[in-house]
Amino acid sequence: MFKNIIQLFKEQYEHKDLIFRMAAFDSKSNYQSHYLGTLWQFIHPAIQIAIYWVVFGLGIRNGRPVDGVPFFIWLLAGLVPWFFIAPSIIQGANSIYQRLGLVSKMNFPVSILPSIKIVEASYQFFALVFILLIVVFGYGITPTLYTLQLIYYVFCMFFFLFSLSVLTSTISTLVRDFQTLLQSVMRVLLYLSPIIWVPSGAIAQIMKLNPLYYIIEGFRDSLLSRQWFYDDPTYFLYFWVLNLTILYFGANIHMKFRKNFMDYL
């Protein structure tokens, strides 16, 4: 029953060097034709943060804090993981289709292509987290034991992104419409996650079904020392059941179809 999942992880482990080297290579060649190079990885998020802060923080909220925390910090703690999650989901889904021409002419483990995209995006993420920590503590929010939970939530995020992109990359190779659909969904998802506005009441309960809610609120729980990850066991259970379900179907569909990818192009 779990043969395919084990196989999937085995392939990742066996080719871990290849994943990191390909990711480094890709991120190097990505910004090669730019004059500012990798600096764009910081300019781009900085511009977006500024826009959301002005529109949602100063504009709609009139600069009111969220539960005593400055809106800017609250926003930043949600946007930093989002800047990693959104491109990882979109590019992870596209990863196999994009490389199929190159990869199919050789014996290459297709299952590591989504991981390469995730690792590639994670360089920027870790740099941004570092900046985030400096800003948060610079605002006078002291680090506590809660902050260590960040490691757990980063793990959750990677696990979720990996499961999801194994599934989506297979589907979007077979049915191209899926990729276009996913891009639209991600745009909507920015507003359906607690990133730029503060949900409350019944709406918040329904929004909790979105697994990104768990990850993003988890980031805030850790950074702002709000609560432990085991304080809400049902939500903890829900996230992991959903996560493992996605992984189960992703691994099975991927293994089943990958031999025939070329036939479906």
Add this chain to the structure above:
Amino acid sequence: MKLKVKAINITKHFMMNNQKFDKLKRLFHLDKGDSSQKEFVAVNNVNFEVYEGETVGIVGLNGSGKSTVSNILAEIIQPTSGELIMNGKPSLIAISAGLHNNLKGIENIELKCMMHGLTKFEIEELKPAIIEFADIGDHIYQPVKNYSSGMRSRLGFAISIHINPDILIIDEALSVGDSTFANKCLLKLNEFKENGKTIFFISHSASQMKEFCDRVMWMHYGNLKAIGDADSVTNEYVEFTKWFNTLSENEKQAYKKEHLQKQFVKSTEVIKTNKLLSYFFAGLKILPVLILAILIVLGY
């Protein structure tokens, strides 16, 4: 001699999807019993054995199934039915050799070697040899999109040949380069032969076939028409093309039509499609669990 490749009843069908929607139906396995679906038999019941150190040529008209056979040998596509036993890693060298257009030549060398699983150290060692073999001068530092088709195939060939494959499949890759490069490649291939590697060689040049191959396979409208001694099969094939060329235009059309018609078959259950749909049914089974989870989260 050691057996390298054995093909048992290899058959490959291609879907003839007239509409985009047909592909989707197939994917979800909704086309059961739909006999209007047509399939094209690109390769029909091909059997052969190839031993270590042999060079086997593949000849045939355009569309006779040569490239399908080479793709199956390279494990790029899976045969619809039949079994392929391979003792060794295959490597395909084709004209469109999967180079990354936006990267420089030298970066393509690094990337391709990396993807073949070579270590950093090995790549650094191989690089000068590859650059020298490709022999495209300073263009190696230019993006591949600016290359001519000749330069592209030279680089592709140089990379593929240096990563030391067990079984080489050369799909008309030599026909793009000029004769000096073709000679250089043939010399290198002879070196491979002496080292006991197995080579599949697809070309339209009868002289290259006779000079270079031990045995030749003749593919004819999806069937393996002949396999045997290089000289005799090549001569047979050349005889056939000569005869074909003497036919009038109408006779040629009639001949092609007659043979192509045989290659179209109605969709049968021989093809085991992957049932994406079955996953959705499996998914339905866990639906109660998910609904329960949703209710719990919602606070009931």
